[in-house]
Amino acid sequence: MREIVLDTETTGFDPESGDRIVEIGAVELMGHVATGETYHQYINPERGMPQEAFEVHGLGDDFLRDKPKFAQIGQAFLDFIGTSKLIIHNAAFDIKFLNAELKWMGLPQIPWEQALDTLAIARKRFPGSPASLDALCRRFNIDNTSRTLHGALLDSEILAEVYLELIGGRQPDFALSSQPETGTGNVAPQWTPKPRPTPLPSRLTEKENAAHAEFVSKLGGDAMWSKI
Structure with a gap:
């Protein structure tokens, strides 16, 4: 079973008010094991980066100016995720932005049911407790000391660890899913996990x-x- 742990960084909170995606990070899991395959892209938002967003992400106008626009990377992003389940913390936020960008390009929207929201899972498992990514790292003793700024790829890597803890540890299905899907929906029966770097x-x-x-x-x- 192929899953994609995904995170985006944006200029603000509402694409309909002009906010845009500035970074996408994604980590591929196969059978709940990280394969080492990732997707990471900085994006020119075609607007100025608000000061408050710069302070959160550390991405300024000068850095983003020569990065590709979403229209240049949208199809490649869709090709990477394919029909795989998307593991996202606060999925409604990221899917809202991704679908807005895809709509402006005339590309297919991501179905809401393709996303699995780890925020909802955490709130269900630990009602009344903090459920932010940092709070879950503390709960599961996951090292997030390098998370001084919000970065899409780093947050995806951390979320992958949090997700595995939320569902009960690595390979909760005991690897009974023997034919994982690829990003294009094809079967890849010869896949084996890569060694840890x-x-x-x-x-x-x-x-x-x-x-x-x-x-x-x-x-x-x-x-x-x-x-x-």
């Missing part, structure tokens, strides 16, 4: 490693652990 650090302490080694030493030379 950086190995996860060991969770064992030095004291635990020493205790294990002492235990194994008492089992004798024929013990399986002595041969590994």
